[in-house]
Amino acid sequence: SQQGEEDPQALSIQEGENATMNCSYKTSINNLQWYRQNSGRGLVHLILIRSNEREKHSGRLRVTLDTSKKSSSLLITASRAADTASYFCATDAGGGSEKLVFGKGTKLTVNP
């Protein structure tokens, strides 16, 4: 079973606009991560946010975490065509698990 579920499943925007993707999960976590996957490639780690953090920034990326709602959001500001990819959230199962559980992803298309 998958811990994280991303929303929306697909998102199409124009270059320069902001893109927001959401992730909901079911059980308590120690941390949540976001990954990007370009078509035909492996996943690339973007950012990790701990359960005691509410917001984290990395360049044009902003991640928020609301543990009371068991949800996270990834905001990409001033999007570029190169941001076109699928984005996945991943959670540990809490309790120090060495296993990450991935959601099904949001497919983002940024039109030039």
Place this chain on the structure above:
Amino acid sequence: NAGVTQTPKFQVLKTGQSMTLQCAQDMNHEYMSWYRQDPGMGLRLIHYSVGAGITDQGEVPNGYNVSRSTTEDFPLRLLSAAPSQTSVYFCASSYYAGGGGLEQFFGPGTRLTVL
């Protein structure tokens, strides 16, 4: 550093055949994992290892075997291929990042088709 390498990139098997997917990493990471990704799905964990000589099952282990004789290598064996194992397979190595979570580094994947 090459990071995580996987071979082969593409493979076609007939039902019942066996094969080994190779995975190697040169980052001296203790943790390694195998995932499969099916269309429209996220990654599902097949097997993982927390160090040489130690392996454990993930979410979908049936039909697959792993071993970890060295830190660098983590091969995945398909015992008797079935069409349901048609998928893209990703190997990852990982370490505990500053936030206390396992940050994973992925290989480029092996696209497997079972006829």
